[in-house]
Amino acid sequence: MRASQLFAPTLREVPAEAEIVSHQLMMRSGMIRKTASGVYTYMPIAWRVMKKIMNIIREEMDAEGGQELMMPGVQPAELWLKSGRWDVYGEELWRLKDRHGRDFCLGPTHEEVITTIVAGDVKSYRDLPLRLYQIQTKYRDERRPRFGLMRGREFIMKDLYSFDRDDAALEESYQAMYRAYTNIFTRCGLKFRPVQADNGAIGGTASHEFMVLAQSGEAEILYCSECRYAASAEIAQSGSDQESNKEEAKNREEVYTPDCKTIDDLAGFLKISPEKTIKALCYKADDELVLVLIRGDRTVNEIKLKNALACLDLQMATDEDITRVMGSSMGFVGPVGLKGVKILADLEVPNMTNGVCGANKKDYHLINVNPDRDFSIDQTADLRLAKAGEPCPECGGKLLSARGIEAGQIFKLGNKYSKSMGAKYLDETGREQLMVMGCYGIGVGRTMAAAIEQNFDDDGIIWPISIAPYHVVVVPVSDRSEEQVQVAESIYLKLINKKVETVCDDRKERPGVKFKDADLIGYPLRITVGSKTLAEGKVEVKVRSTGEVHLVEVGKAADFAEQLLKEL
RNA sequence: CGGGACGUAGCGCAGCUUGGUAGCGCACCUGAUUUGGGAUCAGGUGGUCGCAGGUUCAAAUCCUGUCGUCCCGACCA
Numbered sequence: 001m002r003a004s005q006l007f008a009p010t011l012r013e014v015p016a017e018a019e020i021v022s023h024q025l026m027m028r029s030g031m032i033r034k035t036a037s038g039v040y041t042y043m044p045i046a047w048r049v050m051k052k053i054m055n056i057i058r059e060e061m062d063a064e065g066g067q068e069l070m071m072p073g074v075q076p077a078e079l080w081l082k083s084g085r086w087d088v089y090g091e092e093l094w095r096l097k098d099r100h101g102r103d104f105c106l107g108p109t110h111e112e113v114i115t116t117i118v119a120g121d122v123k124s125y126r127d128l129p130l131r132l133y134q135i136q137t138k139y140r141d142e143r144r145p146r147f148g149l150m151r152g153r154e155f156i157m158k159d160l161y162s163f164d165r166d167d168a169a170l171e172e173s174y175q176a177m178y179r180a181y182t183n184i185f186t187r188c189g190l191k192f193r194p195v196q197a198d199n200g201a202i203g204g205t206a207s208h209e210f211m212v213l214a215q216s217g218e219a220e221i222l223y224c225s226e227c228r229y230a231a232s233a234e235i236a237q238s239g240s241d242q243e244s245n246k247e248e249a250k251n252r253e254e255v256y257t258p259d260c261k262t263i264d265d266l267a268g269f270l271k272i273s274p275e276k277t278i279k280a281l282c283y284k285a286d287d288e289l290v291l292v293l294i295r296g297d298r299t300v301n302e303i304k305l306k307n308a309l310a311c312l313d314l315q316m317a318t319d320e321d322i323t324r325v326m327g328s329s330m331g332f333v334g335p336v337g338l339k340g341v342k343i344l345a346d347l348e349v350p351n352m353t354n355g356v357c358g359a360n361k362k363d364y365h366l367i368n369v370n371p372d373r374d375f376s377i378d379q380t381a382d383l384r385l386a387k388a389g390e391p392c393p394e395c396g397g398k399l400l401s402a403r404g405i406e407a408g409q410i411f412k413l414g415n416k417y418s419k420s421m422g423a424k425y426l427d428e429t430g431r432e433q434l435m436v437m438g439c440y441g442i443g444v445g446r447t448m449a450a451a452i453e454q455n456f457d458d459d460g461i462i463w464p465i466s467i468a469p470y471h472v473v474v475v476p477v478s479d480r481s482e483e484q485v486q487v488a489e490s491i492y493l494k495l496i497n498k499k500v501e502t503v504c505d506d507r508k509e510r511p512g513v514k515f516k517d518a519d520l521i522g523y524p525l526r527i528t529v530g531s532k533t534l535a536e537g538k539v540e541v542k543v544r545s546t547g548e549v550h551l552v553e554v555g556k557a558a559d560f561a562e563q564l565l566k567e568l
Numbered sequence: 569c570g571g572g573a574c575g576u577a578g579c580g581c582a583g584c585u586u587g588g589u590a591g592c593g594c595a596c597c598u599g600a601u602u603u604g605g606g607a608u609c610a611g612g613u614g615g616u617c618g619c620a621g622g623u624u625c626a627a628a629u630c631c632u633g634u635c636g637u638c639c640c641g642a643c644c645a
Contacts, residue, residue, distance in 0.1 A: 012594060012606065013580045017638050027579095037637065091569095092644075109645050143569070143643060151644085159645095218644095409645075441645070459605095478603050512605040519605090530604055540604095 001470070003505040003514075008045050010517050020216045022452035023148030025461050029521045038145025038153035042445075045521060048469040049448050050156065053188060054135050056466065057158045057442060060183045064176040066131045066160050071113045073137055077103035079112035083420045094139045094153075106139035111417045111439060114161045118435070119423035125165050128425060128435065129173055133160035135444065149445035150218070150405065156445055162438040163418075165425065170412055170436045174206070177410050177440045181210050184442065185407065189464025190451060193402075195221050196231040197409060198303050206412040210442075211404025212450035221404045222386055226397025233401070234303050236386035237393035238347070247353045250368040252336075257365045261331030263296040266365060270356065273297075278349060278357040278369065280333045282317035285309045289317055293335060293345040293377070294384055295352065301385040308344065308381035334358030335375040336366055343375070346383040405450040408442040455545075461522030462545050465568040472502040472561055473523040477511045477530035487539070487554055488529040494558035500565065519544065524568055525561055543568070 008030040017034075018024040026032045031046035042050060058068065080086035080093070086103075094106040107113070114132060122130060135158045145153050162173035178194065185192045190212050197209040209232055211221050220233035231237070260266040267274045277296030282289060283305065290309065294300055306314045322333060334357040335343050354368040371377060386393075388401035415434040417423070423435045448467070455462040463469070472495055476488035485506070492504035503523065505514045511530075518526050528540040539557050541550045541564065552560045 009578085009595095010606095011579060015579065016574090016581095019639075034637095089645090090643095111645090138645090140645080144639095144641095146639085157645095411645080439645085475604095480603075510603055510605090510607065512603090512607080515605045517606085528604075532604065 001503045003473075003503050003517075004507045006045075006503060007043060008517075008521065009043075010520055018148065020147050020150070020453070021456055022150070022216075022449040025452055025456060025520070026148060026449070029461060032148065036153075038142060038151070040149060040152060040154075040445075045469045046448065049451075049463070049467050050444050052467045052469075053444050053447055054156075054158070056184055056187050057135065057444070060180040060187075061131075061133050061158070061160060063183075064131065064180045065129070066133045066180075068134060069132055070134050070136065071107070071110050073107050073139070074104050075107045075110075075113055077105065079116060079421075080105060083112050083115075083417060085112070092140050092142065094141045107136075108138055108140045109439075109441075110134070110136075110159055111161065111413070111437075112421065115417045115421040115423050115437070118161075118163055119418070119421050122163065122423075122435075123425055125425055125427045125433075128163055128165045129169055130163040131160060131173060131176075132163075133158060133440075147216075147218075147449075149449040152445065155443060158442045158444060160440040162440070163423065163435045164437070165427065165433065166436055167414075170414075170438055173438050174410060174412055177438070178208065181408050181410065181440070181442070185210055185212065185447075187466055188447060188451060189466055190407075190447075190454060192407070193221060193223065193230055193404065195223070195404075196235060198232065198235045198307075208410050209404075209406045210408035210410075211402075212407045212447070212454060213402055213404050214450060214453040215403055216453050217403035217405040219404050219406050221402045222388060222399045223402065224392035224395060224397045225400055227392060227395040229392050229394045229397075231386075233386065234301065236399070238382055238384050238386045238390065249370045249373065250354050252366055252368050252370075252374055254359050254361075254364050255367055256363060258363045260363075260365065266356065267296065270365075270367070272356065276352075276354070276356055278334075278352060278355045280335060280358055282322050282333060284313075284315045284317045284321060285311035286313050288342070289321060290342045290344055291333065291335060291338065292383065293343065293349045293357075295346065295348050296356075298346065298348070298384040299387075300346075300383055304381065304383050305344070308379065308383060332358040332360065332362055332364060334360050334366060334369075335377075336360070336369060338375070343378045344383065345371070345377040345380045347380055348384070350377065350380060405446065405453065406443075407447045407450050408440075410440040411438060413437040413439055456522075459516070460520035463522045463524060465524050465565065468501075468522065468524050470501045470503050470523055471565055472500055472525045472527060473505055473518045473521075474502060474527045475505045475511070475514045475518060475529065477514075477528060479506070479508050481531065483534060484529045484531070487534065488527075491527055491529070491539070491554070491557050495561065498558060498562055500558075500562055525564060527557055527561060 010030050011028045014024045015027050018027050031043050032040045035041050096104050138157045139154055142153050145151055164170040164173055192210055192212045194208045194210050197207040222233050222236040223230035260269050263274050263277050274297040279294050279296045281292045350371045353370055356367050357369050359366045388399055390399050392399055418435040418437055424432050427433050452461050474488045474492045476484040478484055495502040524544050526542045537554055538551045541552050
């Protein structure tokens with residue numbers, strides 16, 4: 001490719017709306033242009049990178065028995081009504097009507113479509129396992145698209161769906177994808193970490209997220225300093241650092257605590273540490289009020305709570321709800337004497353002795369409250385938000401925190417969709433069984449953005465070699481030097497003959513402009529043909545990532561570059 | 569969806585308070601000089617000031633509505 005013909009309009013200035021590095025550099029290097037909020041055009045350079053990422057994905061999917069197909073982007077409402085997600089998915093589902101007024105949506109994911117197909121055409125255990133995937137545009141009408149390609153409303157995703165006969169077979173599919181994902185992100189040259197994750201609205205029984213480590217990541221990861229434990233902070237289990245409490249149970253008392261509405265107020269007023277208090281929070285879970293108890297210094301993790309309650313909708317109760325059902329106001333709610341409301345407690349609560357909680361009476365709290373003796377708990381569960389510094393739930397080591405970009409996620413779905421969409425097969429004994437499914441996604445654009453977040457400097461992008469849009473740029477310093485132009489051209493042609501992906505910067509620009517653009521776009525190697533070295537019959541070969549410069553004879557430059565690329 | 573900000577040339581911005589000729593830098597085009605890290609000089613192209621109403625002799629500027637964009641939060645297969 002000749003730079004004079006390459007459509008890569010670079011910008012000197014950063015567009016005001018680009019907030020993070022990858023977005024800024026993709027805009028500046030002419031890789032992407034915004035067409036609407038969260039909707040981008042991939043320009044030629046970006047598309048080359050994405051095709052490389054997609055090819056790596058294809059190779060690894062195929063290696064694990066995946067078969068590529070292509071499903072429609074437009075999906076009829078009936079499929080979603082059948083799975084129950086038409087009503088559950090909410091506003092993120094991009095809905096539309098056809099000319100007859102029939103409901104459709106733009107696919108945010110494809111469980112409904114693929115499961116329907118498989119249900120119709122696969123009837124025997126002999127046809128399983130089946131692993132089908134596509135690389136396709138997905139639509140999610142995000143409330144808040146942001147950070148360029150990181151969170152778009154239209155984006156390209158690889159999604160594979162596995163169909164197996166039982167849980168053991170699903171485990172094999174899951175492990176196969178885990179391996180494939182590890183290979184994919186490794187081959188893309190990324191530093192990443194698989195972490196345990198929440199299953200979210202997709203439902204199912206196990207999940208890992210593949211997090212590309214980067215400061216700008218939206219997700220927090222907690223990982224153990226000692227063992228292999230790593231989890232998304234939103235689901236990380238909480239190890240307990242609670243000393244077993246030997247305190248003698250004392251008599252319960254009601255105390256006057258005017259204006260103590262928060263735990264801090266209360267602890268300050270009573271001169272006790274927040275750990276002695278039992279925080280009581282009222283939630284509305286699918287219209288049922290529940291009381292959640294947790295140690296005063298802890299934070300409730302609403303994802304854990306939602307999972308523990310197995311509810312679809314979870315909200316904090318309003319002051320009105322609390323007054324109506326509990327007969328007391330926010331800040332003074334407590335479990336003692338409470339009737340008709342389900343009480344959930346975090347794992348730490350049953351072990352507390354002589355705690356402090358609301359008295360269900362304005363301006364009063366109870367001290368020396370003891371679980372079991374003073375109130376009963378309907379359900380205990382791990383409900384608190386784990387934090388860095390806490391003990392690892394598996395080995396007791398210390399949890400550390402890191403930030404990551406969720407580039408891929410794998411799920412065990414179980415039979416959630418095979419049940420609703422009727423995906424069944426006959427086993428050896430002729431009995432009908434539900435297929436057991438898994439689904440596995442990778443965001444292609446997000447992976448590209450993540451690669452930039454992890455590999456850049458003040459001058460621009462430093463592509464991992466495996467996904468670099470081109471490998472070499474040949475730069476004649478002066479476009480008026482016949483000799484330089486000719487030497488550059490000959491090196492360029494030699495590289496092209498060797499099938500090395502090369503750009504020749506033949507533009508009528510000053511050298512500074514070409515160098516700046518080369519660094520910005522991030523070609524791994526730059527061959528500079530200039531008067532300084534040409535006098536000795538040599539050219540410079542510069543490595544973008546390290547800055548090292550090799551002086552090489554003109555005739556050997558192409559071979560040298562080819563060799564050097566193999567070592568990167 | 570709650571809070572905040574913004575919309576003037578392809579990009580970055582000024583002008584708006586106090587209504588009266590639409591401006592600067594970069595980019596782009598022409599010419600000259602220049603050529604190893606985003607050149608200089610001269611000349612030039614390009615804007616219904618997001619859109620729609622209203623007030624006014626007169627609106628980028630004031631008022632109303634509307635659309636769009638970004639940030640924080642909530643949310644997120």
